[in-house]
Structures are given as C-alpha cells and as structure tokens.
Amino acid sequence: MKAYWRLTWAQLLLFARNKNTIIWSLLLPIFMMLALGTFLGDGTGTDQFQLNVTVADEDDTSYSRNLVKELSKTGGLNVSETSRASGLAQVKQGNAEVFVLLKKGMGKRLSTEGKAGKSEPLVELYLDQSNPAVAEIGSTVIREEVDRFNKEAVNYQPPVETKLVNIQTRPLGYIDFLVPGILSLMILSNNLNGVAATIASWRERGILRRMQGTPLKSSTFIAGQITARVLLNGLQAVTVLLVGYFVFDVHVYGSWMLLLMFILLGTLTFMSIGFIIASLARTPESASPIAGLVTFPMIFVGGIFFPVRDLPGLLQPLVKAIPIGYLTDALRGVMNEGATLPQLWVPATVLGAWLLISFTIATLTFRWDVK
Structure with a gap:
C-alpha cells in the first residue's frame, strides 16, 4: 500500500513539473472553450450568425x-x-x-x-x-x-395562423453544448495519448525494467497510474466547469456524482486503450503517431464540436462503435438535461463494455521491457 501511494504521489509531481502537461491538458481546452464560446455563441442562446x-x-x-x-x-x-x-x-x-x-x-x-x-x-x-x-x-x-x-x-388578417411553442425548459446555447465536448476531448487526449507516450518512453529508457526488478507488482504500478490520472482529470474537469460557469454561466443541471462517475468511466476506458497502444509501440516516436491515428477520427465523429446527427450517413456506423461519442452524450445528458443513470444506461453499458475489453487486452499485452 505504501508503494501505491508513493507511485501516485510521484506521478502527480511529474504532472506538476511537466510544462507540456499543464499547457496541453489544461490551458489548451480552456482556451478552446473561451475562443469557440466567444465567437460562436454564449450560454444565453443568442444568435449564432451575424x-x-x-x-x-x-x-x-x-x-x-x-x-x-x-x-x-x-x-x-x-x-x-x-x-x-x-x-x-x-x-x-x-x-x-x-x-x-x-x-x-x-x-x-x-x-x-x-x-x-x-x-x-x-x-x-x-x-x-x-x-x-x-x-x-x-x-x-x-x-x-x-x-x-x-x-x-395593410392590416392583413390571415385566415389560418401558426403559433410557435418553445418546449426548451432551460436557456441552452452553443456553449452549453460545447463544454461537455471539451471535457470529453480532455479525457480522451490526456489518457489515451498521455498514457501511450509516457509508458512507451519509460519502457525505452529502462524505467519499467528497473521497476520490474523490485518487489513492485504490475497491478500496483497500474493502480498508481490510474489514481494519479483520475485525480488530474477530476481537477481539470472542475477547472473547466468553473470557467464555463463564471464566464458563460454554464450550469450542471444533473447529478454531480453521476457526472464524476462518467468522467471516471471515460478515464479508465481511454487509459486502457492507451496501455494497449503503449504495448504495440516499440518506441515513443511510434506511440504518438499510433495514438494520433486513433484519436484524430474520434475528435471529428464523436460529437465534440457539433451533433453527430449532422454527420453523413456513411459515418453513422463508426459513430455507434467508438466510445467517445457515448462519453460525450452522457456528459451532455447530465449537464444539459439533468439525465439520470437509468436514462443513460446505453452509454454507461457501452463504455463499461469498452473498459472491460480494452482492460483485458491491455493486461494481456502489457510488457515491462522492449522485446
């Protein structure tokens, strides 16, 4: 247990000392949210064209x-x-x-x-x-x-008139749609890309080999990685939500516990996929392109910046297969609609299945040393 906490603390210190981690995992999502929210509309539902x-x-x-x-x-x-x-x-x-x-x-x-x-x-x-x-x-x-x-x-009186009835119960704008997407993008990038690059680098530099020569168990090492990244993602998510609230008046209408549960589920899922990529890649130079090849399509078909229903019909099967779309829908459902877990059983089930399968593959393919 002592080794677990030391590993977790050491990983958090590495995050804090790494300027790239702060810039790419926290400042960049906030900058994207501020830029897109300012230019494309705020949370008041104002016009999105001028x-x-x-x-x-x-x-x-x-x-x-x-x-x-x-x-x-x-x-x-x-x-x-x-x-x-x-x-x-x-x-x-x-x-x-x-x-x-x-x-x-x-x-x-x-x-x-x-x-x-x-x-x-x-x-x-x-x-x-x-x-x-x-x-x-x-x-x-x-x-x-x-x-x-x-x-x-001319005082024209039409014989038949239409009446517009607004069924929207909450004043939602594009920024309300965007913030959950930014959270999904942050979880995807931090865990899939971050884990793949970090583990591949440590393996090439012999850090994992030296750890293997100690009484440290692989389960303890992975648990420490998971805990550190869950804490980092939780802090980043709260920061993004606070910026969204104070700058654009974005609210969380659902349960905070359910929102954190999906953040945790998404973190574990994409971390597992990141471990798989780290096992497939022999060097950090090859891990980054493989991770980019996986994440790049997800960014554009995962409903992060625009609804997936606007995508061509040819891409709809891909949308239904990848986990990022379900994570984005779940976060958006909790934040914008106040949805409960029974209403979000489909994304929870799909993300759970992705986590189970990817974690099993990651466990079977994980290696301490370069072969």
Missing part, C-alpha cells in the same frame, strides 16, 4: 424609416444606413453581406393599401452569390421581415 446589412433609404417616408427600424431590431442583422453607391461598394468589397435599397415611392404605395396594382419592386436586395449560405440566410431573413411589414401596413 450579417452586416447596409440600407439606402431613398424614399425617406415614415413607412421606409419604420422598415429600417424593424430591420435593425431583427436578431442576427447588423444594420447601418448609407447611400446607394456606398452600399453597393461595401457588398462588392466584402465589407457587408447584403445591401437593401428602399426605392422612392414605397411609402406612397403602402398608403394606398395595395390598391395601386402590381408594378415594379420598390425594395431591392443586392447580395454576393459566391457565398450561397450567407446569401440564402440574408435574403430569407430580410424578405420575411419585409413581408411582415407589408402585412402590418
């Missing part, structure tokens, strides 16, 4: 001025007034996505309540079609706003 729109009001009536005000209030639109020539130039130069021209006569036509008959359009949109996504969003938002403004001006 279009620069220039407007030239050549009509200059109460109707046209009210339309400009309504456009300015529309979420996602950054509206500024300018002249026709300046507005066209800004779109051509890429300084604005949409230029709206309100032509003279718009107010007069609205005052007749549509009785003047059909004639030329008095609202023109100028867009750069080389960016179809932005052009489609901009034209759709502005046309809907103009259509609503037209109906209000």
Whole structure:
C-alpha cells in the first residue's frame, strides 16, 4: 500500500513539473472553450450568425424609416444606413453581406393599401452569390421581415395562423453544448495519448525494467497510474466547469456524482486503450503517431464540436462503435438535461463494455521491457 501511494504521489509531481502537461491538458481546452464560446455563441442562446446589412433609404417616408427600424431590431442583422453607391461598394468589397435599397415611392404605395396594382419592386436586395449560405440566410431573413411589414401596413388578417411553442425548459446555447465536448476531448487526449507516450518512453529508457526488478507488482504500478490520472482529470474537469460557469454561466443541471462517475468511466476506458497502444509501440516516436491515428477520427465523429446527427450517413456506423461519442452524450445528458443513470444506461453499458475489453487486452499485452 505504501508503494501505491508513493507511485501516485510521484506521478502527480511529474504532472506538476511537466510544462507540456499543464499547457496541453489544461490551458489548451480552456482556451478552446473561451475562443469557440466567444465567437460562436454564449450560454444565453443568442444568435449564432451575424450579417452586416447596409440600407439606402431613398424614399425617406415614415413607412421606409419604420422598415429600417424593424430591420435593425431583427436578431442576427447588423444594420447601418448609407447611400446607394456606398452600399453597393461595401457588398462588392466584402465589407457587408447584403445591401437593401428602399426605392422612392414605397411609402406612397403602402398608403394606398395595395390598391395601386402590381408594378415594379420598390425594395431591392443586392447580395454576393459566391457565398450561397450567407446569401440564402440574408435574403430569407430580410424578405420575411419585409413581408411582415407589408402585412402590418395593410392590416392583413390571415385566415389560418401558426403559433410557435418553445418546449426548451432551460436557456441552452452553443456553449452549453460545447463544454461537455471539451471535457470529453480532455479525457480522451490526456489518457489515451498521455498514457501511450509516457509508458512507451519509460519502457525505452529502462524505467519499467528497473521497476520490474523490485518487489513492485504490475497491478500496483497500474493502480498508481490510474489514481494519479483520475485525480488530474477530476481537477481539470472542475477547472473547466468553473470557467464555463463564471464566464458563460454554464450550469450542471444533473447529478454531480453521476457526472464524476462518467468522467471516471471515460478515464479508465481511454487509459486502457492507451496501455494497449503503449504495448504495440516499440518506441515513443511510434506511440504518438499510433495514438494520433486513433484519436484524430474520434475528435471529428464523436460529437465534440457539433451533433453527430449532422454527420453523413456513411459515418453513422463508426459513430455507434467508438466510445467517445457515448462519453460525450452522457456528459451532455447530465449537464444539459439533468439525465439520470437509468436514462443513460446505453452509454454507461457501452463504455463499461469498452473498459472491460480494452482492460483485458491491455493486461494481456502489457510488457515491462522492449522485446
């Protein structure tokens, strides 16, 4: 037992003294969360797009001025007034996505309540079609706003109306989706990549061989590694959650014990996979590429930065097979939805199966020395 605690303490000291560990395992995830959370949306559920729109009001009536005000209030639109020539130039130069021209006569036509008959359009949109996504969003938002403004001006009463009902019980934004993904990425990288590189390095340098020559049991060595990394992951997870809470107001709506349980389960699973890679690799130089080959696909198909349902159908079988997706879903379920263990029995079962299989393989393939 004394050897176990000494090994655990020694490993924690190695973590604290290794600048790369602090930078890559703690500061980098926090930086990613701050950068993505700032640029893509916060926890308040605000718009995740922002279009620069220039407007030239050549009509200059109460109707046209009210339309400009309504456009300015529309979420996602950054509206500024300018002249026709300046507005066209800004779109051509890429300084604005949409230029709206309100032509003279718009107010007069609205005052007749549509009785003047059909004639030329008095609202023109100028867009750069080389960016179809932005052009489609901009034209759709502005046309809907103009259509609503037209109906209000002529007092249009639709015979059939629709009602929007929000069933979201909590104010969730992209940052609430992102933070559990950052936790999964941190657990994956710290344990799979970290264990593979560390164990392969110690084996090549003869550290494991010298340990083998002592009364130290392999089970005690592995237990010390597991304990140290579990403590490190717990500290990192709490740090990330605290930054998310104080900077973006991200909450954990579920059980903290259940959240820590899945962090522990993910840590053990990816540590076991890391031990397998360390056993397959003969040198640290070969361990890192093998670990990268395993982790790189997981980062993009594990639901870390975007929902897995957005992935092509061809990748869905891979998503259902790898453990990172289930870990991310479980963390997201606990944090965002307040899910309980019975509701998360599928990810818990899959992660447990991965842990059992990978730990068994790691035990059978582990070696102290380079063969």
